[in-house]
Structures are given as C-alpha cells and as structure tokens.
Amino acid sequence: MAVQARLAEARATEPALEEACIEEVLRIVPGKRAVLAGLWQERPAIFRIVEPTEIEWQAREWREVSRIWPHMQGVRYRVAEPLAYLPEVGIMVVERVPGTPLLEHLWSAPAESRAALMPRAAAWLRRYTDVTEAWRATNPAGWLARAERAAAAQPFARLRGIEADILMQLQRLAAMLDGAEWRIAICHGDFHPNNLVLDGERLTGIDLGASSRMPVTKDIARFLAHMGRRGMLPSGQRYLGVDAQGIEAFVDTFALTEMERTRTLPFFLGIEALIRVENRQMKNGRIRHAQEMYAALRDDLAALTA
Numbered sequence: 001m002a003v004q005a006r007l008a009e010a011r012a013t014e015p016a017l018e019e020a021c022i023e024e025v026l027r028i029v030p031g032k033r034a035v036l037a038g039l040w041q042e043r044p045a046i047f048r049i050v051e052p053t054e055i056e057w058q059a060r061e062w063r064e065v066s067r068i069w070p071h072m073q074g075v076r077y078r079v080a081e082p083l084a085y086l087p088e089v090g091i092m093v094v095e096r097v098p099g100t101p102l103l104e105h106l107w108s109a110p111a112e113s114r115a116a117l118m119p120r121a122a123a124w125l126r127r128y129t130d131v132t133e134a135w136r137a138t139n140p141a142g143w144l145a146r147a148e149r150a151a152a153a154q155p156f157a158r159l160r161g162i163e164a165d166i167l168m169q170l171q172r173l174a175a176m177l178d179g180a181e182w183r184i185a186i187c188h189g190d191f192h193p194n195n196l197v198l199d200g201e202r203l204t205g206i207d208l209g210a211s212s213r214m215p216v217t218k219d220i221a222r223f224l225a226h227m228g229r230r231g232m233l234p235s236g237q238r239y240l241g242v243d244a245q246g247i248e249a250f251v252d253t254f255a256l257t258e259m260e261r262t263r264t265l266p267f268f269l270g271i272e273a274l275i276r277v278e279n280r281q282m283k284n285g286r287i288r289h290a291q292e293m294y295a296a297l298r299d300d301l302a303a304l305t306a
Helices: 002-013 052-068 102-108 111-129 140-151 157-177 216-228 244-254 258-275 284-303
Strands: 021-029 033-040 043-050 077-079 082-086 091-095 134-137 181-187 196-199 202-205 212-215
Touching: 002 021, 002 033, 002 043, 043 052, 052 082, 052 091, 052 181, 077 111, 102 111, 102 196, 102 216, 111 181, 111 196, 111 202, 111 216, 111 244, 140 157, 140 258, 157 258, 157 284, 181 216, 181 258, 212 216, 216 244, 216 258, 216 284, 244 258, 258 284
Parallel strands: 077 202
Antiparallel strands: 021 033, 033 043, 043 091, 082 091, 134 181, 181 212, 196 202
C-alpha cells in the first residue's frame, strides 16, 4: 500500500510516468527501497523507488550505470541499460534483463559444464574494470579493522574459533602487504554470481549501487567466496576455501601478479569470509558450508609462506 501511494504521488508530479506500466513487486526493503517490474515506453523495465534517505545512494548508482554503459553494451558482456532517472520522485528505471542469474544457472546445469562459466564471469569483470585500473599503495589496515569488527559479531561458536584463526593469518598477510602496491579500479562492488544474468552467450551485470574504487582482488574474492560459502564448487576442487579453477580463471584473465595471487587475493578471501556475518535465521546447511569453507581457507592461508 505504501508503494502504491508513492507511485500515485509520483505519477501526479512526474509526467514521464503517465505511460509507465507497473506489473509486479519484486522486492521491498522497508524504509529504503522497492524494486518493481513493468514496462517503460513499452520496454521491459525495472523501477527502483527509494525513500528520501536513499536519494544519494540512488544518484550514485545512476552516475555509475551511465558511466559504464557506453563501455559495456556488447554482445557478450554488458550492463543493464539505463532508461530514465527521475530524482524529484526518487525513481530510477533500467532495462529488465532477460535470462537466469548465474548462480541459479550453475545449480541447475550439469556438473561437468559448470567450470566453463568461470572464465566468462572473469572476463565480464575484466571488461568492467579495465578502463579505470591503476596501481596504488596498499592500505590493508582499514580492511583488517572492518573484518575484526565483523568477526566480533559472529553468533555461532563453531565459526568463531575458525574466524579467529583466519584473522590471525590476515594480520600476517597485512604485514606482508605493508609498503607494497595493489591494483585498484572502479569495481562492481557487489560482484556475486546472482548479479550476473546469463542469456545464451551474454552476461549482463545488474545492481551497481555498491560500485566504487577498490582493489580489483576484492571484487574477485566477493564472487568466489559467495559461491564457496554456499557449497558451489564448479570444478569440485577447493583452494583457499573456494573453487580452485575459479581462482585460476581470474588469475589468467587478469594476468594476476605473484603478489596478487599469493598475497592480495588470499587476503581479500579472508576479508570476505569475516565481513559477511552469518545469522541465526540461516539454514543449517548454509552454516555447514560456511564452516567447511572457512576451515579450508584457514588451513591454506596458514600454508602461505613469507
């Protein structure tokens, strides 16, 4: 009802919405935003309506999708096309992308075909970052502090002990990274497999609201850890807690340096493990997969030599 009221108010003040057709509510985040599906100028579209507190967040997302769209509208690698931005009423409209979210596709695909999709996901991210890449001095202390705060909120005792060991290894890696450089770029920011939509040979990225300038290996770690903590290992082989061939796909596509392979990517896989805190509402299977991933990550981090 609140969304309907917002729409009615927006239509009364924004002429561009008169011909828009809203067909369904996809998601509501109370106090923040609603995501709706429908038609914009007869094209399938996604409507994002935000509360006043989220206006700046929405403006940032619109700037980012407008920046990257000219670079990523190819046949194979693209982002959802920006269609309209109506800041006075807090509405942004983007193309509704056909296809299946990548993680959803992986679960339904034959096991032997899954690993072949990892180089394609890596190529999508490479395409996204390559126009803004640069090398900057590392600042692991800030990331480490964030991980420490998150680890303190872990509600499961069986995960807390493993995370304490991971944190110790991250402190060791942070010392190795001190004074070095890492590759940064404007990244997706929330690069996980369900933010890539697969449609035949095409991969389309969606949900760019978290995009920012950060180490490229952070986005890579986000993708791999998202699968790992759900038990999705396309190759069936695990290293650093995640899919081993998935790591190799990103190593090859980005031509990761020795420092990136053995220091920054392991560091950010540990950061990802700690900052995504589990909660009591999660199913036992999710917690079990997280425990398996974190234990393997801990052991492989400990084996990394100086």
